[in-house]
Amino acid sequence: MKKNKALAQARALTLPSREASLKREASVSHFWNSNQKLLEDAWAEWEIENKDILLIPDETLLDPRLRQAINDAWENPEKENAVADLWEEIIPDVYSVQFFDLERLVEFRNYLEAVANSQIPKRAPYGIQLNRYGIMLDPRSEGHLAAPNFQAFYNDIMNRYMRPIARLLLGTYGYDNQTFGFSIQYNPDKDKDLQPHTDASAATLNININLPDEEFIGSQVDFYDKATGQTVQTIFEPGKAIIHRGNVPHVTHPITSGQRSNLVVWLYGDHMKIPRGSTNSYGSSADSISKFDVPENITARQRWSVPDGPKDSFAPF
16 A cells, blocks of 8 residues: 555645635535545544654643642542642633643644644634634544544543533533534734634633743633623633633634634533523623532532543534
């Protein structure tokens, strides 16, 4: 068999046009679905081709304090308070933490740059205005980043980090079996903002991957506190993450210079179920959070566990 046959074939494919993707034309889904196996094989070959120079992403890229607290909690869930203590509350149901190790973040960015330059077709997240520099991360998504080593890292982020943290801080147990993720970049000349919205998730983890010297102006994120009626403005810092319930309204201000790059990952229940009381419009009269129909009396051991149910094929976009 010819070396890197799938990689060469994938690179020769012609991507659907931006216009066709925005219109959700049937030919777009047909392209991704009919080439799914080819693209997965191409990513595997790409990893092998670059194995001597390519980073293998793993949890050592993450902040040491967070990583230690997470590992301790998996060994003994009764130590989970040490994880909670690392997160700073912005408003109720919105928290931030240093997620990536700043000394290692450049390595991860170099990896993503190699992904961008791979010439393998990748699907941008057209659920958010077809962000030109984004890519789908989850296997449920057409044209996702199917590199095996990246997928192992992605699954660790979802299973070992995000899910128990969301359960601990946001009480999402029972609505977190399924995963979803994408990357996004804000640039004043391309995709510069995001209108007021809520997420179709039980929990959202938004991780900034800017390097310390990559400054930008604008692109603040406002979170709306339903209890007080106040809006709190936040600015993403390099390697920091914000986790919030999907029903918390938020809006991204226009970026006026520089660029901001983020990974965004979601958790929700089977068949895209989210807790009762979630809403889909900014500033609407939502049910109070106390009315969420989440299970009560969840133990620490239950929070620090991985669902044994199957992955479904439902994707928000």
